Amino acid sequence: MAVSKAVQGLLDEYKRFSSKSMIDLFNNDSNRAKKYTIEFNDLVFDYSKNRFDEKVLDALFELAKEHNLKERIEDMFEGKKINVTENRAVLHTALRNFSGKPVFVDGKDVMVDITRVLEQMETFVKAVHSGSFRGATGKKLKNIVNIGIGGSDLGPYMVTSALKKYWIDGIDCFFISNIDGTACAEVLNKVDAEETLFIVASKTFTTIETLTNARTCREWLVKKLGEDAVKNHFVALSTNAKAVQEFGIDTKNMFEFWDFVGGRYSLWSAIGLSIALAVGFDNFKELLKGAEAMDNHFRNADFRENIPVIQALLGIWYNDYYNIHRYAVIPYDQYLKHLPAYLQQLDMESNGKSVRLDNKKITDYATGPALFGGAGTDVQHSFFQLLHQGTEPVPVDFIIPANSQNETGKHHLILLANILAQAEALMKGKTVEEVEAELRAQGKDEATIEKLKLNKSFEGNRPSNMFIIKKLTPFALGMMIAMYEHKVYTQGVIWEIDSFDQWGVELGKQLALKILPELEGGQRQTHDCSTEALIEKISSMRG
Ligand code: G6Q
DSSP states (O other), rough: OOOOOOHHHHHHHHHHHTOOOOHHHHHTTTTTTHHHHEEETEEEEOOTSSSSOOHHHHHHHHHHHHHHHHHHHHHHTOOOOTTTTTTOOGEEEEEEEOSOOEEEEEEETTHHHHHHHHHHHHHHHHHHTTTBBTTTTSSSOOOEEOOGGGGGGGGHHHHHHTTTOOOOHHHHHHHHOOSSSSHHHHHHOOOOGGGGGEEOOOOOOOHHHHHHHHHHHHHHHHHHOOOGGGGEEEEEEEOOHHHHHHHHHOOOEEEEEEEEOOGGGGTGGGGGHHHHHHHHHHHHHHHHHHHHHHHHHHHOOGGGOHHHHHHHHHIIIIIIISOEEEEEEEEGGGTTTTHHHHHHHHIIIOOOOOHHHHHHHSSOOOOEEEEEEOOOOGGTTTOOOOOOOSSSOOOOEEEEESSSSSSSTHHHHHHHHHHHHHHHHHHHHHHHHHHHHHHHHTTTOOOHHHHHTTTTOOOOOOOEEEEESSSSHHHHHHHHHHHHHHHHHHHHHTOOOOOOOOOOGOOOOOHHHHHHHHHOOOOOOOOOOOHHHHHHHHHHHHH
């Protein structure tokens, strides 16, 4: 099949370059680390431990050019309807636009509504914290329970956990997402109704998990405090005022957002209310400001200095040319332990697509890689074996703050030493000769050396990015999340897919709606014989 000029350029580069080892690149260029490190607002991005040289990078920038990346970035910021299958603009960037400049969608400046809701959020957050908005029995509201799922849960959950150190005194935060009744029960067992604020977070206000959980919480509250208490204990975050009203939440207790905010891009909108309640409005604003700083960087920095663009292009290089279809994100920070789960949705729901923008099925290249991860050093003791010695390399994003929020003895220095050591080990590896020499020096006999030398060697040449922030502040976190958002978009542009729809989640929902009445004892429907047998088995097991 004919390939474009830029793709051919990269195929040629792959042929020329792929057998080269990073260690040689470092040995031949003492300036490599400096050359391939970008510093931006106390964020250091060292991408030197990746498998590329200047010519590869040039070829990747050619690819970006061929896909009109610069114009496509502008399209997003300017509110063009780049979510083509849903015919929507994509303007999470407008939610953190403090420039004073308008942003238009269909001739309307969306900043007017955005500013209004932000002010509404500020007023409400301050009222809860000061106690001027109280529970029905007059007690201050100190338990915040966010009821939402997917984009209406993962962002606020990750951010509130990441910013635990900034939580307002006396406030506690809980998240109910799963339809599994356990999720609800576990939270309701912990909170006192009189002091609890339920936030029903649902863009559509039709999501079965969220509405079922919200109804259960509502019934629980009404049983304890009466129907009239709902107005003091329930607020809604949604685009759907009618459904909010039907549910029984007064729309003056509703915080609005809009179709141009995608679920997984919504933590910057009213969906971030739980964040603002947890850390205070000023810190929420700092989070937005960090994201805005990254937006400006993404929009204006030359691609050679552009963190999300370089991050994305290196990902493309591995995915499309090395055929590595997975990557790992390892934050070395306990507070960031939910970041990989959040990024899983951001990346995999955005770029796990197989239809192009021109409506053609993708048959000759792979799109979004699978993402996994967890907090270091914990995961060093679980899946790092595969990272070091598995048959295929896994590119890694390492993330760490230089300063801990809980400096305790040598803990943070040990953490820092570990992250640096892991990146170095992945890159350098350990040759069979080195292992032999080491074993010999330990006095091992030749038979033992022969038995162990392959097992104890590391082929190395395994790529990683290193992100270091000065400290995990709301601003730094905002920058990093926005960085990943823009990386994902950049890759979507190169793969020519719509990174902002999610049709792939629909089929399972439809089938669940068909199966539910069957499990309730209704008439059996036709399925494949496995599903039919399983329905039968489960029904009999439940008696
Ligand atoms: C994200 C998706 C999805 C969505 C949830 C919840 O981009 O659209 O994860 O956020 O399905 O949807 P609601 O907010 O409408 O309940």
